[in-house]
Amino acid sequence: MKIQEEQIQIENQKDLASHVESLDFLSNKLTKQNYDVNAIISKLADFQVAIPSWALGAGGTRFGRFSYFGEPSNLEQKIEDVGIIHSLTKTAGAVSLHIPWDVPEDYTAIKEVANSLDIKFDAVNSNTFQDQKNAKESYKYGSLSNVSQAVREQAIQHNLDVINIGNKLGSKALTVWLADGSCFPGQNNFQTAFQNTQDSLIDIYKGLPQDWKMLIEYKPYEPNFYSTVIQDWGASLMLANGCGDKAYTLVDLGHHLPNSNIEQIVSILQLKGKLGGFHFNDSKYGDDDLTAGSIKPYALFLIFNELVYGMKNNPQNPDLAWMIDASHNVKDPLEDLIQSLEAIQESYAKALLVDQDALKAAQLDNDVVKCQEILQGAFRTDVRPLLEKARLLSGGVLNPIKAYRSLDVREGLIRERGKNTIATGL
Secondary structure (H helix, E strand, O other), rough: OOOOOOHHHHHHHHHHHHHHHHHHHHHHHHOOOOOOOOHHHHHHHOOOOOEOOOOOOOOEEEEEEEEOOOOHHHHHHHHHHHHHHHHOOOOOOOEEEEEEOOOOOOHHHHHHHHHHOEEEEOOOEEEOOOOOOOOOOOOOOOOOOOOOOHHHHHHHHHHHHHHHHHHHHOOOOOEEOOOOEEEOOOOOOHHHHHHHHHHHHHHHHOOOOOOOOOEEEEEOOOOOOOOOOOHHHHHHHHHHHHHOEEEEEEEEEEOOOOOOOOOHHHHHHHHHOOOEEEEOOEEEOOOOOOOOOOOOOHHHHHHHHHHHHHHHHHHOOOOEEEEOOOOOOOOOOOHHHHHHHHHHHHHHHHOOOOOHHHHHHHHHOOOHHHHHHHHHHHHHOOOOHHHHHEEEEEEEEEOOOHHHHHHHHHHHHHHHOOOOOOOOOO
């Protein structure tokens, strides 16, 4: 299924008058405050967030999985679904593959499908947290950290294979997340597990193409509940430093203990030039993988405030890899991803409205009240007209969710694919 330009134009006509009125009001207000509205809109139009291939079908929990039907049953269909999202939002111009869930059978054909939809291939993700069919060794007791050299070598080779797959597609980064850890005290020797992981990552790092990055993800718990080998950003940073200049920390918003100060984490990592990427989601209790901005929108804004500052003031940090990492058990996956994209763009736009010079002056004066007023003033601004204008200029729709439903996208996918298709992934 492919959304045509004519359909987008028809949808936009329904909301154009209201949009123009809202944009004029906001633009006049911001212009009087000395903001360059066109520059902000241009930055929003350029901002792209990758869609993970595993998030295009229904997610689930340990207790059940409820399909929304019409799910993509192969990689080509997954890329087509990303194309639908991108045609509506114009902010989802990349797909991130998880191997071995999504190994292309025909690389040329897959690249042609992606090119036809203006989709690029973002970081590729390895999977050593599940045993694969016909695998000689098991990851039950860990992969890159395992006490068994044979298990570690299998996990290393898998990551090297993933790099090779990504290289054929034009990807430029490998994301490594480990489920390695222990459920009981005494089960593992902490130092041995960490050193094995460092040595394994160094072997993988040696296989990186010259223009690639390695992104090392961390998580405090789950599926192991006593210890995780790469439990926090400090452990990730140490491992990245131990590998080399092309290795970086990756921050997943759900991979923190409750009330962690994530904005401080990203700020320090940017200062040190070691923030490599972001996985967006939201949570109430743990790694809930909920729609970005659905629970803690102010926290997401504060994170973006630090990111915007760092992108301007920390040239030592590379361009960041942005990706959504969510699970959809009660929502249409495509609608959920569209909502996440909107929330991410909103937080970015609001962060662009923070007067950093005024904030710095207030900080130097220790004017705590003024600091809060500056941040909350930007956060309380309704920036949706700016997002709408950015989409309009890029050829997207003013209201993606409204258009998605008006065009009966899910019903069309069900007609094409049927009700019984199931996407690979979690």
